[in-house]
Amino acid sequence: MKVIRPASGLVLGGLSALLLVALLCALMIGATGFGPGALWTNPHSEAARANWLVISQIRAPRAVLALLTGAALAASGAVMQGMFRNPLADPGLTGVSSGAALGAALVIVLGNAGTGAGLVAHWAVPAGGIAGALASTVVLYLFASRGRASSPTLIILAGVALSAFSGALTGILVFRANDTALRDLTFWTMGSLSGAAWPQIAVLLPVLLPAALIMARIAGGLNVLLLGDEDAALTGCPVERTRRLAMFCVALACGPIVSFVGVIGFVGVVVPHFVRLVSGPDHRVLLPASALLGAALLLVADTLARIIAIPSDVPVGVVTAAIGAPVFVWLLARSQQTDRLS
Amino acid sequence: MMLDMQHVAFGANGRFLLDDVSLSVARGEVVVIIGPNGAGKSTLLRLAAGLVAPVSGRVLLGGHDLATLSDARKAGLRAMLAQNSPAHARFTVRELAAMGGLHAGRACSASALAAHVHAALELVGLLPMAERDITSLSGGERQRAHYARVLVQLRAAAGNGLLLLDEPVSAQDLARQGLVLNVARAHARQGGACLMVLHDLNWATCVADRIVVLRNGRIEADGRPEQIVSATLLRDVFGLETEHVPVHARTGRPFVVPHDIVGHDFSEQYGE
Numbered sequence: 001m002k003v004i005r006p007a008s009g010l011v012l013g014g015l016s017a018l019l020l021v022a023l024l025c026a027l028m029i030g031a032t033g034f035g036p037g038a039l040w041t042n043p044h045s046e047a048a049r050a051n052w053l054v055i056s057q058i059r060a061p062r063a064v065l066a067l068l069t070g071a072a073l074a075a076s077g078a079v080m081q082g083m084f085r086n087p088l089a090d091p092g093l094t095g096v097s098s099g100a101a102l103g104a105a106l107v108i109v110l111g112n113a114g115t116g117a118g119l120v121a122h123w124a125v126p127a128g129g130i131a132g133a134l135a136s137t138v139v140l141y142l143f144a145s146r147g148r149a150s151s152p153t154l155i156i157l158a159g160v161a162l163s164a165f166s167g168a169l170t171g172i173l174v175f176r177a178n179d180t181a182l183r184d185l186t187f188w189t190m191g192s193l194s195g196a197a198w199p200q201i202a203v204l205l206p207v208l209l210p211a212a213l214i215m216a217r218i219a220g221g222l223n224v225l226l227l228g229d230e231d232a233a234l235t236g237c238p239v240e241r242t243r244r245l246a247m248f249c250v251a252l253a254c255g256p257i258v259s260f261v262g263v264i265g266f267v268g269v270v271v272p273h274f275v276r277l278v279s280g281p282d283h284r285v286l287l288p289a290s291a292l293l294g295a296a297l298l299l300v301a302d303t304l305a306r307i308i309a310i311p312s313d314v315p316v317g318v319v320t321a322a323i324g325a326p327v328f329v330w331l332l333a334r335s336q337q338t339d340r341l342s
Numbered sequence: 343m344m345l346d347m348q349h350v351a352f353g354a355n356g357r358f359l360l361d362d363v364s365l366s367v368a369r370g371e372v373v374v375i376i377g378p379n380g381a382g383k384s385t386l387l388r389l390a391a392g393l394v395a396p397v398s399g400r401v402l403l404g405g406h407d408l409a410t411l412s413d414a415r416k417a418g419l420r421a422m423l424a425q426n427s428p429a430h431a432r433f434t435v436r437e438l439a440a441m442g443g444l445h446a447g448r449a450c451s452a453s454a455l456a457a458h459v460h461a462a463l464e465l466v467g468l469l470p471m472a473e474r475d476i477t478s479l480s481g482g483e484r485q486r487a488h489y490a491r492v493l494v495q496l497r498a499a500a501g502n503g504l505l506l507l508d509e510p511v512s513a514q515d516l517a518r519q520g521l522v523l524n525v526a527r528a529h530a531r532q533g534g535a536c537l538m539v540l541h542d543l544n545w546a547t548c549v550a551d552r553i554v555v556l557r558n559g560r561i562e563a564d565g566r567p568e569q570i571v572s573a574t575l576l577r578d579v580f581g582l583e584t585e586h587v588p589v590h591a592r593t594g595r596p597f598v599v600p601h602d603i604v605g606h607d608f609s610e611q612y613g614e
Contacts, residue, residue: 003434003475085430220444226431227441230393231424231488235495236417236445281431 008285011278015292019067022299026063027055029303062196066302066316067295068204069193069261070271072253074294075215075287077268078275082222082283083246087331090268091254095136095162097263100251102166102173103132104259109177126203129259133251136162141247191264191317193302200260207256212291214249218242219283226281264317266324267294273331343402344369344504344535345390345420350399352385359385360559363399367504372527372536374546377556378580383539384425386556387506390537391422403504417445418499421492422506427484429477435487436472439463442494450498458497462490465525467518482513489522496534505529507538511545523549547571547595555579571596 032054077090084094091097107128143158174182221242224232233239271294272286279285301319308314345367352360360382367373375383388394389401392408401408403419411419421442433441439462443455450458463469466486471479476487489510496503505526511519519542526536527549540546546553547567555563555570557579563570573586576598583601590597 002473003432004473005434223433224441224444226433228428228430231427233393233413234391234417234422234424235441235491236414238413276432280437281433282437 003280005280006278008279008282008289011275011285011289012292015289015296019292019296019299022296022303023063023067026066026299026303027059030054030059030306061198061201062193062302063299064201065196065204065260066193066298068201068208069257069264070267070294070296070298071291072208072211072257072294073264073267074271074290074297075212076250076253077294078272078283078286078290079215079218079222079246079250080268081272082286083225083243085226085228087273088269088328091250092163092263092265092268094159094250095140095166096133096159096250096254097258098163098166098170099136100129100133100255100258101263102170103128103130103135103255105170105173106132107259109173123203126200126207126256126259129257130207130252130255132166133255133258134248136166137247137251141244191262191320192313192315193261193305194313194315195260204256204260207252211249211252214245214252215287218245218249219287222246222283223281262315262317264298264320266320266328267298269331270324270327271297273327343367344371344404345537346402347386347390348400348402350389350396350401352382352389352394352396358559360389360396363556363559363561365554365561365564367535367537369502369533369535370530371551372530372538372549373552373554374550375537375539375554375556376541376543376546377562381556382559383556384508385559387422387508387537387539390504391420391506392416393422414445414447417495418503420504420506421495423485423489423492423508423510425508425512427488429479429484432475432477434473435463435468435476435479435490438476438487439490439494442491442496443498445495446498455494455498458494459490462493462497465493466490467521480513482515482518485510485513486518486522489525493525493529496529502533505534505536505538507536509539509541511540511542519545543571543576543598547597548593567595571598 032051073091076096080089080091080094081087083089104125105128107125111124140158140162221232221237224235224237225239225242227235229239232242272290275286275289275293279289298316298320301323302316305314305316305319308319343366345365347363347365350360350363350365351358363382363386365373365386375386377383385394389396390403392401392403392411395409403411403416406419408416436459439459440455442462443450443458446455460469463472466489468483468486468490471483471487474483476484479487489507492505496505507526510522510526514522523545526538530536530551540549550567552565553563553567553570554561555575562579563575568588571586573584576582576584576586585599585601587597587599589595
C-alpha cells in the first residue's frame with residue numbers, strides 16, 4: 001500500500017509543541033494549582049513568591065527530570081529495537097536497566113551515599129548506574145561476539161539471563177541493607193521522580209549530551225542494519241562498530257537515569273512504536289521524534305501521578321505500567337503475526 | 343583489472359567451499375558464473391564483495407587488497423545484490439533505494455542522492471511504486487527495489503564500480519529478467535563491470551562477455567560463451583543431456599535446450 005508520511009520537520013515541530021504544552025501543564029498543575037498569570041499579576045505579593053518557590057524548587061526540576069527520563073528511555077528503546085531488529089527490545093530486555101540498577105544499588109548499600117551530601121554524593125550513585133549499565137553491555141557483547149559476529153537473538157537471550165542475574169544480586173543487597181539504604185532502595189525500585197532536584201539535572205546533562213550525539217551519528221547505520229548484517233556491511237556500514245556504539249550510548253543514557261528514578265518500564269517500547277506509525281522507521285527522524293514524544297508522555301504521566309492521589313505521590317512507574325502494559329501485550333500479539341518494525 | 347581474485351581458497355566447518363580459484367573481471371566486462379547448486383557460486387561473490395576473507399590467496403578490487411579497505415570505501419567500489427534480503431521494517435521503496443547513499447555521507451548531497459534514487463527507480467521500473475511500503479511488495483518487486491538500492495550505492499560514488507549480482511532474475515517474470523540484465527550490461531558498458539550468478543544458460547550466453555563454470559569449488563572452465571557452452575561440458579558439469587545450437591540465428595550466441603525434460607527421470611542423475 002502507498003505510504004503517506006508527513007515531512008520530518010512537521011513531525012518534529014508538532015512533537016516539540018506537544019512537549020511545550022506538557023511542560024507548562026506540569027509546572028502549573030499540582031496540589032496548589034495556578035494559571036500562568038499568577039506569577040505576573042502581582043509579582044511581589046506573598047502568594048506569588050510562594051508560587052515561584054514551588055515552581056523553581058519543586059516542580060521545575062521534577063519536570064526537567066521527567067522530560068530527560070522520557071527522552072532517554074524512549075530514544076534508547078528505539079536504538080535497541082533497531083540494532084536488534086526486534087520491535088520489543090528495550091533497555092530492560094537487554095539487561096541494561098537491571099545492570100544500572102545493580103550498580104546504583106551497590107553504591108547505595110555499600111557506600112550509603114544516598115544520605116551523603118555534596119557533589120560526590122550526587123555523582124556516586126549515577127556513576128554506579130553508568131558502570132552497571134556499561135558492565136552489562138560489555139558482558140553481553142563479550143558473550144555475543146564469542147562467535148564470529150553477535151546475532152540479535154543471542155544478545156536478547158543473553159540479556160534475559162543477565163537481567164535475572166543482576167536482579168538476584170540486587171535482591172541480596174536489599175537484605176543486606178540498613179534501614180536508610182532500604183528506604184532509598186524501595187523508593188527507587190518503584191520508579192519515581194519525587195526525589196528530583198537541580199543537582200541531578202546538572203549530573204544528567206553532561207552525560208546525556210554525548211549519548212545524543214552518538215545516536216545522531218549512528219542513525220543512518222541503524223537504518224541499514226534493518227536490512228540484515230550482510231546487506232548493512234555491503235552498504236558500507238561498519239556493523240560491529242555501529243552495534244558497539246549503540247550499546248554504549250544506551251548505557252550512557254540509561255545508567256544515570258535508572259540510578260535517579262529507578263526502573264520505569266514500557267516507555268522504551270511503546271513510544272517508538274507510535275512514532276513509527278506516523279513517521280516511518282527512518283532512525284534519523286525516529287530517534288529525535290521518540291525522544292520528544294517520550295519526554296511529553298512522561299511529563300503527562302508524572303503530572304497524573306502527582307494529582308491522582310493528592311496529597312500522596314504515586315510513583316510514575318505505576319502510571320507508565322498501567323498505560324504501557326496493555327499496549328505492550330497488544331504489540332506482542334501483533335509482532336507474532338508480522339515480526340516487523342511497523 | 344577491476345576485480346582480481348588470486349588463488350583464493352575458502353572453507354567453513356573443515357570443508358573447502360572454494361579451492362584455488364583465480365578469476366578476474368576487467369572494466370566494461372560482464373562475467374557470468376554458472377554451476378550446479380552448492381558449487382560455491384554465492385561464496386565466490388561474497389569473497390569478491392569482501393563480506394568474507396579468503397583462507398588463502400588475495401582479492402584485489404581496483405588494485406587494492408580488499409582486506410585493507412574500510413567498509414565505506416568498499417561500498418563505493420562495489421555493490422552486491424544478495425539472493426534474498428528480508429524486509430524487517432516498513433521503509434518505502436524510495437527510502438530503501440536512498441539507503442544506497444549511506445557510505446557517501448556528505449560527499450553526496452541530498453539533492454544529488456534524490457536524483458540518483460529517481461534515476462535508479464526509473465531504470466528498474468519501480469518509479470510508480472516509489473511510495474509503496476516494501477513489506478507490501480511482491481518478491482520480484484522487492485528484488486528490484488534492492489537492485490535500485492545497489493545501483494544508487496555505486497552512483498553515489500564514482501558510478502563505475504563493480505556490480506555483483508547473485509541470481510538477480512530469480513524472482514522476475516520473463517520481461518523483467520531482460521530488464522534487470524540489460525541494466526547490468528549498460529552499467530558495464532558505461533565504465534563499470536559486472537560479475538553475476540545466473541542459472542539460465544540462455545540468459546548467460548546472451549548477457550555474458552565471459553562465462554565461468556564453477557563445480558565443487560573449482561573453476562572448470564572460463565571463456566567466451568561460444569567457447570564454453572558445449573554439450574560435453576553441460577553433461578560433465580550438470581549431468582544433463584542437451585540439444586545445443588552453437589550459434590543462434592537471432593542472438594549470434596549459443597542456445598541450449600535440455601533433452602527429454604518431459605518424462606525424464608531426474609532421480610537417476612542425482613542419485614536420489
